[in-house]
Amino acid sequence: MSDELHVARRLSAAVLAVSDRLTVPEVLQTIVDTARELAGARYAALGVPDEAGSFAQFVVSGVSAEVQAAIGPLPRQHGFLAVMLRDPATQRVADIRADPRFHWWPAAHPVLEAFLGVPIISGDEILGALYLANKSGGFTDADEELVGVLAAHAAIALTHARLYARNRELTIAEERARIAHDLHDAVAQRLFGLRLTAQAADVLLDRDPAAARRHLTEVTTLAKEATEELQAAVQELRPADLATDGLPAALRKQVSILDRAYNGAPHLTYGDDDPPELPMPARTVLFRVAQEALHNAVRHAKATTVRVRLQTHDPDVVRLEIADDGQGFDVAATLKAGRSLGLRSMRERACAIRATLTVDSTPGQGTTVRLEARHA
Numbered sequence: 486m487s488d489e490l491h492v493a494r495r496l497s498a499a500v501l502a503v504s505d506r507l508t509v510p511e512v513l514q515t516i517v518d519t520a521r522e523l524a525g526a527r528y529a530a531l532g533v534p535d536e537a538g539s540f541a542q543f544v545v546s547g548v549s550a551e552v553q554a555a556i557g558p559l560p561r562q563h564g565f566l567a568v569m570l571r572d573p574a575t576q577r578v579a580d581i582r583a584d585p586r587f588h589w590w591p592a593a594h595p596v597l598e599a600f601l602g603v604p605i606i607s608g609d610e611i612l613g614a615l616y617l618a619n620k621s622g623g624f625t626d627a628d629e630e631l632v633g634v635l636a637a638h639a640a641i642a643l644t645h646a647r648l649y650a651r652n653r654e655l656t657i658a659e660e661r662a663r664i665a666h667d668l669h670d671a672v673a674q675r676l677f678g679l680r681l682t683a684q685a686a687d688v689l690l691d692r693d694p695a696a697a698r699r700h701l702t703e704v705t706t707l708a709k710e711a712t713e714e715l716q717a718a719v720q721e722l723r724p725a726d727l728a729t730d731g732l733p734a735a736l737r738k739q740v741s742i743l744d745r746a747y748n749g750a751p752h753l754t755y756g757d758d759d760p761p762e763l764p765m766p767a768r769t770v771l772f773r774v775a776q777e778a779l780h781n782a783v784r785h786a787k788a789t790t791v792r793v794r795l796q797t798h799d800p801d802v803v804r805l806e807i808a809d810d811g812q813g814f815d816v817a818a819t820l821k822a823g824r825s826l827g828l829r830s831m832r833e834r835a836c837a838i839r840a841t842l843t844v845d846s847t848p849g850q851g852t853t854v855r856l857e858a859r860h861a
Contacts, residue, residue: 509642509643509645509646510542510544512639512642513531513533513542513544513639513642513643514544514546516531516615516635516638516639516642517529517530517531517544517545517546517615518546519635520546520615520617520631520632520635521546521547521617523631524601524617524620524624524628524631524632525620525621525628526547526601526617526618526619526620526624527547527595527618527619527620528545528546528547528548528595528597528617528618528619529545529546529547529615529616529617529618530543530544530545530546530615530616531543531544531605531613531614531615531616531639532544532560532566532569532570532613532614532616533605533612533613533643534562534570534613538561538562539559539560539561539562540559540560540562542613543559543560548595552593552595555593556591556593556594557591557593563588564586564587564588564589565581565584565586565587565600565602565616566614566616568586568602569602569603569604569611569614569616570604570611570613570614571611572604573604573606573611574604575601575602575603575604575629575633576600576601576602577600577601577602577624577629578599578600579598579599579623580598580599580600581597581598581599581600581618582596582597582598584600595618595619597618597619598618598619599618599619599620599622599623599624600616600617600618600624601616601617601618601620601624601628601629601632602614602615602616602617603615603617603629603632603633603636604636605636605637605639605640605643606636606640607640607643607644612639612640612643612644613639613643614636615632615635615636615639617632676707676711678707679704679707679708679711682700682703682704682707683700683701683704685700686698686700686701686704727765727768727769727772728765731762731768732762732763732768732771732772732795733795735768735772736772736775736793736795739772739775739776739779740779740793743779743780743783761797761803763803763858766837766838767803767838767840767858767859770834770835770837770838770840770856770858771795771803771805771840771856771858773834774805774831774834774835774842774854774856775793775805775807777827777830777831778807778831778852778854779791779793779807780827781827781852782807782809782811782852785811786809786811786812786813786851786852787811787812788809788810788811788851789810789811790809790810791807791808791809792806792807792808792809793805793806793807794806794807794808798857801859802857802858802859803857803858803859804855804856804857805855805856805857805858806853806854806855806856807853807854808851808852808853808854809851809852809853810851811851811852812848812849812851813846813847813848813849813850813851813852814846814848814852815846815847815848816828816844816845816846828844831844831854831856835856838858839859840856840857840858840859841856841857841858842854842855842856843855
């Protein structure tokens with residue numbers, strides 16, 4: 486195999502790793518290993534700084550695990566490590582030890598000579614840097630160009646990781662807000678009713694013991710209902726493992742949680758024909774829409790039966806359907822009045838993955854929520 490073809494294939498593998506299903510650490514390790522190999526360096530590293538003067542990530546290549554352990558904790562931002570995080574220019578020196586910007590390294594650290602540092606940049610922000618050292622004969626312009634390509638793809642991987650983290654934080658915040666709203670609507674109201682009923686029983690205890698006993702029976706019922714609401718909320722705080730278990734299993738678990746929490750209320754059924762698994766963003770959206778629709782059915786619609794179905798609608802479409810026989814509502818009027826945050830949330834989630842959401846409901850005739858997403 487020619488050198489040019491080998492380089493092209495290794496670069497291609499590193500680039501594809503960015504869009505593959507690998508984790509960010511795996512992508513960064515692939516980039517560091519590729520940079521070291523193609524530039525002919527003995528050592529390579531990729532550093533992503535934190536806000537405390539150290540590094541959030543520091544991936545190395547060419548240094549054994551034993552030597553890494555002997556070196557000790559992750560390095561601080563000093564010397565050339567810090568230079569690369571402040572200056573967007575590539576740094577190339579024949580012997581790093583002779584440069585006035587060089588500081589020191591731990592006793593167990595390999596001795597570095599020829600050095601090439603390439604910043605990882607997104608817009609005007611330096612996200613990190615690639616460090617290469619100890620190439621026989623020193624680094625060349627071609628090495629700079631090649632490592633620059635890998636640094637650009639490291640920037641893509643790190644940017645994707647940031648966006649994923651931010652989206653996850655937003656999702657968590659949304660779910661916490663929804664659970665807080667549910668707790669206020671359900672548990673707080675029941676506890677308020679429990680308090681008033683207990684007060685009424687206390688007032689009636691001497692003059693009408695029979696009425697007081699009836700109120701105390703109601704206190705027991707309200708306490709039981711509040712406990713069930715709290716149990717359901719606690720279960721929801723335990724996230725579904727969509728990545729490991731898949732969407733069908735996560736839906737079954739959610740139905741089981743609600744069935745236990747609302748024992749003797751709505752009868753929940755689940756049906757599916759094991760449709761093909763969706764990409765993770767689509768799985769998450771379908772699961773969250775199912776959660777919202779199920780909660781609406783069991784807490785607000787006064788349904789006696791709720792059916793959940795996940796199936797392949799045609800070769801390219803997976804359909805989720807949640808249907809209940811509850812009191813129903815006027816969809817158009819509700820949306821126009823802006824009264825339903827749940828409907829709006831479901832629509833926004835569907836739009837995020839270009840899925841189709843329909844909500845069919847008529848007062849007195851139940852509600853059907855249907856979401857169709859493409860798996861290919």
